[in-house]
Amino acid sequence: MLRILALFFLIVSIALNSEVAIAQKITHYDGSIYIDSLKTLNATFNVSYQNTHEKDFHFYLNKNANIKQLKFGDQAVSYKVIDTIEDLKSIRIQNTFPSKYILTIIYSYPLDKIESAVFAYNPNWIELSLYTGWFPVNIDDKNYSYYLKFHKPEEYEVIGNGVIKNEKSNVIIANSNNHFDIPVILSKEFQRFSSGNNRMKFYGTKLPKEKINEIRVISQSIYSFFETWYGITDSDNLIIAVNPFGHDMSYARKGFISLSLLDGFGPVDKKVLAHEIGHLWWQNAKVEGWEDWLNESFAEFAELKWIENTLSKDAFQTLLKKYEDAYKKPIRISQITKSDNQWHSVAYFKGPYLLYKLEQNIGEEKMLLFLKDIHKRKVSTTEEMMTVLKEYADEISVNAFKAEVY
């Protein structure tokens, strides 16, 4: 994700500072969701948990959701709403659970009361994710699968991340990969189009024909550029939802991008799209720790290389200035946590600039081989990355790079 809601930071920092230890993990969601007229969503979720020893735990749900039942087996579970943060309420449960259990939660959620300014209710495009708290979410859980069955009026469509199966009034969305969000979009006015190589499927609404063409051509060119640079990616099923919000928060999940057009698919939006497509090559590191810089800085660097290719030398140098400024910050990547307010400038600006400097040191040819190898080996830790680097850079360059990371 390139831009992150303040809300997300808030949740992360609350989760980190909370005295509630993270000993319960969500491993799977099984959801049955009834949607009437795109006004109300009625959901039954069976949430699979793994539990080590903790009793108390919490999750978040949209604050306007009305919980009808919360149970474990046949037993009703009592809970307390302990806090409300923007759109979400934090629900705490005090109970004793076995090492594995399934919590059932039945609730209704009035879609027309989405209050989040960035995902405001729009019946042509209802976008739900952890940001809107449409499902019982715990920000600390990053590794779950899901199976959702939507029952909805025939004229509406549901899209999401994963394998989507459409029956008349049912849509099944299943995802077995390790996920930390369940993005879902509802509309009856989807425009569908795909990139020339068919690897990227787009959904939009009310986009003019020329814009659709432009998006297809540019995304294809970005993809081809990355493929030449970094090799063939096995993440080949990408859904790109071009939402009508025009806000500055585009985000990417494995296989799914929500792209918001801020400047009518001008330079700003193209940059965001290139970063998000870049994640198809750079998304191996665990997202919970600081080493997520391997995802973000590499995706951002990939994007910079594409931009370098499309801009004049001067224009590119001007753009780089912002990265260089962040680079001057004394804080090292390994010293930062994701809840730190410098995380964004370090992971998205300082990190890519470090890679840019590395390229200046070892030359474009070696850099290319290094990046290809990082991608091929699915490098997911900084340690591993340093080992790979030794094959492409001399000792002085390796040490200089290392000194800036640690």
Ligand SMILES: [Zn+2]
């Ligand atoms: Zn990103």
